Amino acid sequence: MTERTLLSLRVNNEEATVPVAAHRTLLELLREDLDLTGTKHGCELGECGACTVLVDGEPQLSCLTLALDAAGREITTVEGLARGADLHPLQAAFVELGAAQCGYCTPGMLVSASAFLEANPAPSRDEIRAALAGNLCRCTGYVKIIEAVELASARMGAT
Numbered sequence: 001m002t003e004r005t006l007l008s009l010r011v012n013n014e015e016a017t018v019p020v021a022a023h024r025t026l027l028e029l030l031r032e033d034l035d036l037t038g039t040k041h042g043c044e045l046g047e048c049g050a051c052t053v054l055v056d057g058e059p060q061l062s063c064l065t066l067a068l069d070a071a072g073r074e075i076t077t078v079e080g081l082a083r084g085a086d087l088h089p090l091q092a093a094f095v096e097l098g099a100a101q102c103g104y105c106t107p108g109m110l111v112s113a114s115a116f117l118e119a120n121p122a123p124s125r126d127e128i129r130a131a132l133a134g135n136l137c138r139c140t141g142y143v144k145i146i147e148a149v150e151l152a153s154a155r156m157g158a159t
Contacts (some may be wrong), residue, residue: 009070011036012080020067027051027062029070030077038078038107042136049135052108053077059112059134078107081114089152090114099148101139109135113149121157125150 004019011034018033027044030036030053042050044063051063054076081088090110093099100106109132116123116131123131128149129142137145 005068007067007071009073009075011075012077018067022066022068024067025063026053026055026060026065026067026070026075029067030062030075036077036079040104040107042104042108047136048105049108049112050105052111052135054111054115057115057118059115076111076114078110081110088114089155090117090149093148093151093155094145097144097148097151099140099144101137105135105137105139109137109145113152117149117153117156122153123149 002021004021006017007020008015008017010016011030016034018029020029027039027041030039031041039053039062040050042048042063046061046064049061051061052059053062054060055065055070056074081091087095088110090113094106094110112132112135116128120127125146128146132145
């Protein structure tokens, strides 16, 4: 039997306490223990960005983060971006512009872009490209994704 440690953390503004084995990743904890399946299993090598979550407001690859390293931290997943029934402006822009095709990369893109826009509310197109460089999409040429981030930025600046 695997020894487990009781882990306390805050996920999407809610306290969570979960028994976790030392070898488990934050990605596994989120998907398998907390049923937050928006964060995706991608390459599991830190190459694709599909598993990106915010840890204390900073983008982090959950496939490379041990769950125990998240003790006492604030974790935000794609599910935590919306406020109740109100989509985050990025989520709304992605839907409106058709920026998600298969949708597999979308959660990581949204989470990364939300942290980026928090730090840089009026970015240039080149800055958006650089900020999302660690998030790979196999379906698109990134044009609609970049346009969606621009639209969200404009809308967020207007509020």
